Amino acid sequence: MSSLLPVADSAQVRRYARDLMRRYPRALGLTLGLHVLAAVAGLVGPRLLGDLVEAIRHGEGVGVIDRLAAAIAGFVVLQAILIRFAYLASARFGERVLASLREEFVDRVLALPLSTVERAGSGDLLTRTTRDVDALSRCVRLAVPETVIALITVALVIGALVLTGPLLALPLFVAVPIIVVGTRWYLRRAPAGYLRENAAYSTVTDGLAETVEGARTVDALRRRQQRIERSDADLRHSWIAEKYTLFLRTVWFPVIEVSYVLPVVATLLVGGWLYLRGTVSLGQLTAAVIYVQLLIDPLDRLLGWLDEVQVGAASLARLLGVATDEEPPAVAAAEPDGSRIEVRDVRFSYVPGREVLHGLNLTLEPGERLAVVGPSGAGKSTLGRLLAGVHEPTGGTITVGGVPLHDLPLDRLRTEVALVTQEHHVFIGSVRDNIAMVRPGAAEVDVRAALAAVHALEWVRALPEGLETVVGAGGHPLTAAQAQQLALARLVLADPHTLVLDEATSLLDPRAARDLERSLAAVLHGRTVVAIAHRLFSAHDADRVAVVEDGRITELGSHDELVAANGPYAALWRSWHGERIPDPGEPAAAR
Incomplete structure (x- = not known):
């Protein structure tokens, strides 16, 4: 099972949230200011209502009562207007924050080393880019503004209650122990619970993605039941994780609901007793009861949205965690002196203690074309990925111009060495966008030249809208071969000095692949090319051939030299041409 990507700790989440808020001081200030004004406007009404009760009790004239009633109505209208603009400002502020979060997350994902993505599996990354982003979106748009509004409202209502009558504020303390104890119990358990729930979703997604992607293999090996059992187990763990967070809510919410009722009852009892003793007036008691009633809604929203905030915080921790697994960028990295690549005693293992490459030594001169051949599973593709900087050797060094590959920043590395495999992705957008993504400012003539170099210009012209076809x-659907040609065209446009082609033309028929490779060789003249292929015409055209067997380079030389040596390469060449391979002990006359 793949290992999940890291998760940021609570200190990192808090620090990031603070930094994010500081980026938009004016928008944040406007949002909070409007909500404070709306809350203040809403607090004037209960106080005026208390005055109205006192006015009626003392037999004031109709004019006084009408003025108080008009003032109450006016503040209600004012509060409605302020609330409208406050929520509009909150929505705009939330969208700006969310846009920043999404852009930064995309930057983090694109900066991840491919080896990190492969180690974690696509399921975890997919869950973070979908479910976690959606949860964080809801938190930023709704939970955070609602929580802030509720906090402001609660503080102002309590302040107004104290001003109305300090003794009438005392009954509020009845609910404090219940809220504090219940909320602390919940907050101690909720963050870890939601992280486990999200991790369980990642495991489910990862397992389903593996099953779908490898459906043919699963059927061929008759592993359907095994995959079903894996999915059942993943879903069971997800159910257990979600059941735990549901348990937390079913305990916490009823406790909080009880805490809402007690202050109202206590205020009525204590306030009535104080009124009978003449300590407070009927108007003060009326206003106090209304204020306590007003506390229920913001408290309910505050504590209710606090659950969403916990979900959002867990999602933010997972999104920030994507960056924590990146290798730190090279500090004042040395500038490569030329484009010579040297492989010195390189070893590599995907699993500790099980090497797949054993002490490889190789030098690639600038402009050289090297073909890497050998049986399946020998380590050819692994060598190619090491040369492209996808993986870092577990032993030995790979340098370009005297500088270790892993010391180069990722964007610089891609200008030095580029890898193209048989697995290609067609991005949503026009054909032009798919090619020019490696050089966004590329002119149309350069895009067309790149397509022509890979024999794709003709069929692109035949598309409904040519280069602008989506x-x-x-x-518009593309064949696997066409998708492969687009990937090669990107490579031509990117123009790195060293290219690693790992079965990059495998989806084309042999004749078209040979023509394409010869065209690429002409276009990429002067570039270093490492071609990993089973089709040996690539080796025939190369300057040198490296034969990889069992994680070692067993032969190295030109095509003619290796054929003459009558070793493993010669046997591969004859077998590929359909010639009978003679037994080494067979007499020459019988061959």
């Missing part, structure tokens, strides 16, 4: 999910 492809990818929901767009």
Whole structure:
């Protein structure tokens, strides 16, 4: 099972949230200011209502009563207007914050080393980019503004209650122990619970993605029942994790609901007793009861949205955690002196203690074309990924111009070495966008030249809208071979000095693949090319051939030299051409 990506700790989440708020001081100030004004406007009404009760009790004239009633109505209207603009400001502020979060998350994801993504599996990353982003979106748009509004309202209502009558504020303390104890119990358990729930979702998604992607293999190996059992187990763990967070809510919410009722009852009892003793007036008691009633809604929203805040905080921790697994950028990295690549005693293992490459040594001169051949599972693709900087050797060094590959920043590394495999992705957008994404400012003539270099310009011209035809999910469908040609065209436009082609033309028929590779060789003249292929015409055209067997380079030389040496490469060459492979002990006359 793949290991999940890291999760940021609570200190990192708080620090990031503070930094995010500081980026928009004016928008934040406007939002909070409008909500404070709306809350203050809402607090004037109960106080005026108390005065109205006193006015009626003392037999004031109709004019006084009408003025008080008009003032109450006016403040209600004013509060409605302020609330409208306050929520509008909150929505705008939330969208700006959310846009920043999404953009930064995309930057983090794109900066992740491919080895990190492969180690974690696509399921965890997919869950973070969908479910966690959605949860955080709801938190930023609704939970955070509602929580802030509720906090402001609660503080102002309590302040107004104290001003109305300090003794009438005392009954509020009845609910404090219940709220504090219940909320602390919940908050001690909720963050870890929601992190477990989100991690369980990631595991479910990862398992389903593996099953879908490998459906044919699952059927061929008759592993359907095993995959079903894996999915059942993942869903069971997810159910247990979600059941735990549901248990927390079913305990916490009823406790909080009880705490709402007690202050109202206590205020009526204590306030009535104080009124009978002449300590407070009927108007003060009326206003106090209304204020306590007004506390119920913001408290309910505050504590209710606090649950959403916990979900959002867990999601934010997972989104920030994507960046914590990145390798730190090189500090004052040395500038490569040329484009010579040297592999020195390189070893590599995907699993500790099980090496797949054993002490490889190789030098790639600038402009050289090297073909890497060998049986399946020998380590050819692993070597290619090491040369492209996808993985870091577990032993030995790989340098470009004397600088270790892993010391180069990722954006700089991609200008030095580029990898193209047989697995290609067509992005949603036009054909032009799919090619020019490696050089956003590329002119149309350069895009067309890149397509022509990979024999794709003709079929692109035949598309409904040519270069502007939308492809990818929901767009114009492309064949696997066409998708592969687009990937190669990107490579031509990117123009790195070293290219690693790992079965990059495998989806084309042999004749088209040979023509394409010869065209690429002409276009990429002067570039270093490492071609990993089973089709040996790539080796025939190369300057040198490296034969990889069992994680070691067993032969290295030109095509003619290796054929003449009559070793493993010669056997591969004859087998590929359909010639009978002679037994080494067979007499020469019988061959």
